[in-house]
Amino acid sequence: VAVDRKFRVSLWKFFAFGLSLSIGLYLLATEDWFLRPSTYFHGWPNMPMSQGIKLYYKIAFGNYLYAALTMWFEPKQKDFSVMLAHHCITLFLIYHSYVHGMHRVGAAILLVHEVSDPWMEIAKCCLYTGFTKAADALFATFAASFIISRTIVFPLGVVLPLWWTAVDAKGVRVPNGRSDLFNTLYVGLWILQAFHVYWSMLIVDVAAKALRTGNVNGDNRD
Numbered sequence: 077v078a079v080d081r082k083f084r085v086s087l088w089k090f091f092a093f094g095l096s097l098s099i100g101l102y103l104l105a106t107e108d109w110f111l112r113p114s115t116y117f118h119g120w121p122n123m124p125m126s127q128g129i130k131l132y133y134k135i136a137f138g139n140y141l142y143a144a145l146t147m148w149f150e151p152k153q154k155d156f157s158v159m160l161a162h163h164c165i166t167l168f169l170i171y172h173s174y175v176h177g178m179h180r181v182g183a184a185i186l187l188v189h190e191v192s193d194p195w196m197e198i199a200k201c202c203l204y205t206g207f208t209k210a211a212d213a214l215f216a217t218f219a220a221s222f223i224i225s226r227t228i229v230f231p232l233g234v235v236l237p238l239w240w241t242a243v244d245a246k247g248v249r250v251p252n253g254r255s256d257l258f259n260t261l262y263v264g265l266w267i268l269q270a271f272h273v274y275w276s277m278l279i280v281d282v283a284a285k286a287l288r289t290g291n292v293n294g295d296n297r298d
Contacts, residue, residue: 079204080204081151082151082200082204083200083201083204083205085150085151086197086198086200086201086204087197087201089143089193089197090194090197090198090201092139092142093139093190093193093194093197094194095135096132096135096136096139096190097187097190097191097193097194099131099132099135100132100136100183100186100187100190101187103126103128103129103131103132103183104132104183104184104187106128107126107129107180107183109180110180110183110184113181113184113233113234113237113238113241114241114243115180116178116180116181116184116238116241116242117178117180117181117241117242117243117250120177120178120250121176121177121250122177123177123179123180125177125179129179129183132183132186133170133174133179133182133183133186136170136186136190137167137170137171137174140163140166140167140170141167143163144160144163144164144167147159147160147163155274155275155278158271158274158275161271162268162271165264165267165268166189166268168264169182169185169261169264169265169268170182170186172257172260172261172264173261176257178257178258178261181234181238181261184234185230185234185235185265188225188226188229188230188233188234189225189226189230191221191225192218192221192222192225192226195214195215195217195218195221195222196215196218196222198214199211199214199215199217199218202214203215212286215282215283215286216283218279219279219280219282219283222275222276222279223276223279226269226272226275226276227269227272227273227276230268230269230272231266231269231272235262235265235266235269238258238261238262238265239262242258
């Protein structure tokens with residue numbers, strides 16, 4: 077596959093992921109519930125959703141739908157099936173949390189999910205254009221941000237606490253009478269976490285090779 081094609085794909089993804097992350101950071105910073113996970117279900121199922129969060133959801137859904145569709149026309153990678161499953165489950169969870177009023181936890185998870193993505197794509201752009209030292213530094217940034225955000229913050233800071241923070245302002249377990257809605261979200265998030273662990277192993281493998289050879293040779297999934 078021509079390097080210039082890989083470069084164009086990665087550059088487009090960098091701008092798309094970077095824009096979505098920037099919008100998410102800006103919008104969630106204006107929400108008083110963002111840093112208070114214990115309030116994510118207060119008022120359910122009639123929690124108001126700001127126009128900004130609706131916009132963030134639509135951008136995220138569009139990005140993942142685009143990624144899932146264009147995967148079939150991009151250079152195939154070793155983790156094609158895993159990536160496709162990840163995108164499909166993510167799309168379902170975005171829809172599920174949106175229509176069932178779980179948008180607070182959904183938006184927080186989307187933000188955590190996006191923290192590392194731009195770093196990987198800009199690192200690949202540098203690699204494809206011969207800036208190997210910059211690629212090494214950016215890959216290290218990506219590796220650290222991915223492992224921290226998706227194997228520490230995602231499971232321990234957001235998903236696991238949901239089990240005991242999914243209560244309303246009166247302390248009643250929610251969704252009251254609709255445990256299937258919460259369980260669907262919860263199981264889906266843990267499936268995503270399994271994918272995160274798999275990719276973390278690939279990242280560690282690339283990092284180990286980089287330490288042995290002195291540079292990052294490319295995407296380990298190619």
